[in-house]
Amino acid sequence: MSESATPTLTAAASAVDAFKIYGKGDSEVRALDGVTVTFDVGRFTAIMGPSGSGKSTLMHCLAGLDSLTSGTVRIGDTDISELSDKALTRLRREQVGFIFQAYNLIPTLTALENIRLPLDLGGESGDQAWIDQVVDAVNLRDRLDHRPSELSGGQQQRVAVARALASRPRIIFADEPTGNLDSRTGTEILKFMRRAVSEFGQTIVMVTHDAVAASYADRVVFLADGRIVDEMTEPTADRVLDRMKSLGN
Amino acid sequence: MSTPVPRLTLRGVLARKWRIFLTVLAVVSGVAFVSGAFVLTDSVKRAINELFATLSGEVDLEVRSTVAFGDAARAERDPVPFELIDSIAAVPGVDKVEVNILRAATVITSDGEPLRTTGPSFGIAWEGPDGLDGRTLVKGDIARGPGEITLDQSSARRAGYEIGDTVTIVGPTGKGEFELVGLNGTGSTSNGGGAAIIAFEPQTANEFLGAENRADSLYIALSDGASREDVQQAVQSAIDAKYEVITGEQSAKETAGAINDVIDIFGNVLLGFAAVSLFVSAFLIFNTFAIIVSQRLRELALLRAVGASTRQIRSMIVGESLIVSVLATVLGIFAGMGVAVGIVALFNATGAAFPSASLIVSTRTILASLFVGVGVTVAAAIIPAIRAGRIPPVAAMRPELGFTALQKNKRLVVGSVVTALGVAFFGTGVFIQPGNVVSTLLLAALGAVFIFLGVSSLSTTVAAPASRVISRTLPLPFFPMTRSIPGRLGSRNAQRTPRRTASTASALMIGLALVSTVAVVAESVRQTFRDQIEGSVTADFFISNGPQNFQGLPAAFAERLQQLPELGAVSPFRATVALVNGDEKQLGAVRGSAFKDLVDIELQTGSVDSLDAGMILLHEDPARDYGVGVGDSLDITWQNGTKQTLEVGGVYADSSIAGNWLIGLDTLAAVSTAQPVDFFIGAKIAEGVTIDDARVAVEKIAEDFPSAEVQNQAEFQQSQEDQFNQLLIVIYGLLIISIAIAVLGIANTMALSVFERTREFGLLRAVGMSKKMLKRSIRWEAVIVAVFGAVLGIVVGVPLGAAVTFALPESFVTTIVVPYSTIVTVLIAAIVVGVVAAIGPARRAAKLDVLEAISST
């Protein structure tokens, strides 16, 4: 299905002319107002912007959890706007990983079962060596048989990261993954996500409000009022903070 | 409304209207049964009373033979000879005397088959609408000559006859052909409540029905202005004291009363099942409120935090249940009217014609419905309400502090004590049987209720491990993915809230436990019956008047069989009642010389032949009770008042066919002037004759008695079992309603759980679980809960059934059979129940919008 007009061959995901419009007439809200963006393979991208700027919406549309009003979203070479619910489910299971802000885990499953969830759902055994590596990397070896209720918030979030990595998805989307954590635990998670990109070549897109968190990324995309207003590579916390301040004005 | 509680209560109900809906439905079904039973019995009884009042029409007085004992309407009375007519007609004030003759007779349909009726089928003497009998002529003319009849409208239609057709009738004297000259009606019905009525001109009736110038009773109409009391006395003094003169109203009341008794029994059976449904509903209601309370934990804690008192919280929850119950009761009363109409329609469809009745909803019906509907609902909501009141305000911030559940060992103690009490009650009821039947049944029922409650409480402690075991051991072929994620999730979710799983399963347990109990008793009785037929019946043929017809065969049949050279021993089996040493007993009458070759009654002492010499035989149990043996004598009072002393000619051990008392045919004939009726005839083939030849000969005679059914041993056994199976089907059918309520209960719990797990499902869908898998996990959970309920049901029901079987008299059952096939059926049914109950909730879960689900809290 590959088309010659795709923006780049190395894109893990992309959006072209993405519009997401809620409501009609006076109450119309343009959550995405013509977004065109590409996420390269093996890069860690942060999406930032004021509250209500459309970050979550963009991420949900990219991940196949929500559909656009108009425009195209691709995961790899696949135009997902044409996929059935069944195919989308499969795509999420095999090509996409998720880390949410909280409540990431199924309470009735153990840590290991949660990590293996996307693999088990697909009936795949997965790469055991890789899973071992991930488990060790997030330092969860001795907690694998515990239920989420027996884990701390930070541990739960580490399980969520491990789950996102376990099936080696094409791309991982994280919506404020450290939003609910104290700064020390948050840093731990961010460092680990950074490692996943640098060492394992994982592609990650992360929505965040936190300039420090964004500084772990390779690139920051700024959204305001449903549009991409700026981009920054090799971000530092100070530069991001400055840029955010100007956006807030 | 200065206080916020009523407002909050109302909002609470409205906000949860769909969850409340299923609860309402459960209560409605229970209440509908209660109100349906009352509406049905009230309405039909009144219609029957009116019908018989119309039927007795212009009968002012009736003359009939007296009986020494027994129920006035059902007693077998000696006939009244026609000679009395003249002496009665001569009494001043008597205007008219009519004969009342009513005998079993069968219509042969245009297809040549005997017409099947749900009620009796009989021939009567009828002078037409101008006479005293209140029947009406609907169409055509009345029978005026020997070759004419009228039929009731419904029977004529069902038999395929129109006016002018020739109809074959089989009566006590044999077959006859008549021209159908008209159609008769009875009150508002098209027939007489399921009966077939063949009306003859009186003299024809006398001859064809074999009355031999003797009527069942005589109808009297008074001349204008005559005093009924005076004439009643005058008639009485004109005739022998063995006849009595009663008013037409009394006669109508007695007949209607006998039918009303049957309707009351029917109504009580319905009420029994209503009780079962309501009990099951109570579990559903309890569950719903318990879950709703736990889901509103934060809200309730917040209310507590802002100053609501424990009492206010409790009254809020109880108030919600009150709203639900009143709504459900009102709907239930209407549904009950529907139930009544439905049952009448069902009976009418099978051929019985109830008199068309206007529905009567009495105050008692409404009060009883309100009492059970509101009572059960509020009672079931009380524990959740108490629990809600205990929620500490801090739970608004820290939900995990919400409930302090009953501790495990405390629950074990409570559950065990309640179960033990139940076992004690049940055991006392079944084995000791204090008082009468009612107190025995009540005690056993109370015991069962306690056992169910106790086991339900105990089951909470085993719900989690049991769910695990079930999910592992349930036959894998059904669900090859038990170890898959949907399987794992379903199983874990069933273990997640043991209390919920246990009480949901308990609702199903009740219905299935009752099914298991009935199955054990039924299987045991059936096996015993089979053993008895094989062991004690040596007859080659049984001839009876069809499986539906309880009217028996005319004695002429047996007499003709007697003549057949192909047959050896032939004996009819007749029945009568008499006082034996003052106690009312059922006696069987047979020909001893033949009977001994037909049935092995395991004679202990004496001889069966002694029956033919006028002696009496009895079973060893009454022999022991009365302290009599061979050579002793018993005082017998027959129903017509004749007293006699009979010598005991033998004592036997097997009462399965013979009953407890046997007399000879001649003994019966000597005291009874009523036409003899044979309930069945047993026959053995003569030596050297093949069974096929004998059958041909018997069938040839049976041609003159078209309603007779000739059966060999295997067929006889089969027909008895068929009857038995029909009864079972009715019982199971009624229990299915309680099982249906349990299915509602499982569906409800699952729906509430789905609601609770919205976020979780969203997450699962986000990380790649397909709708199909999600549905499968919910289905699997429901199946585990249902199978758990079934296992509990079997564990409780089988021992209960064994206990009942053990307590039954030996003439009924001698072996206890565990019905493995029923157990397997119940387990399979449970799987189906689970799958069905999960349909709605699974669909809802699959429909959840992933994004919305993830962002819900």
Ligand SMILES: Nc1ncnc2c1ncn2[C@@H]1O[C@H](COP(=O)(O)OP(=O)(O)OP(=O)(O)O)[C@@H](O)[C@H]1O
């Ligand atoms: N279902 C919806 N219906 C109507 N408007 C919506 C809906 N979902 C989102 N919006 C609107 O779309 C806009 C973008 O929302 P989005 O959740 O993407 O913002 P965000 O950048 O993630 O904000 P935050 O940082 O607060 O999470 C907002 O103005 C929001 O009000």
Ligand SMILES: [Mg+2]
């Ligand atoms: Mg957001």
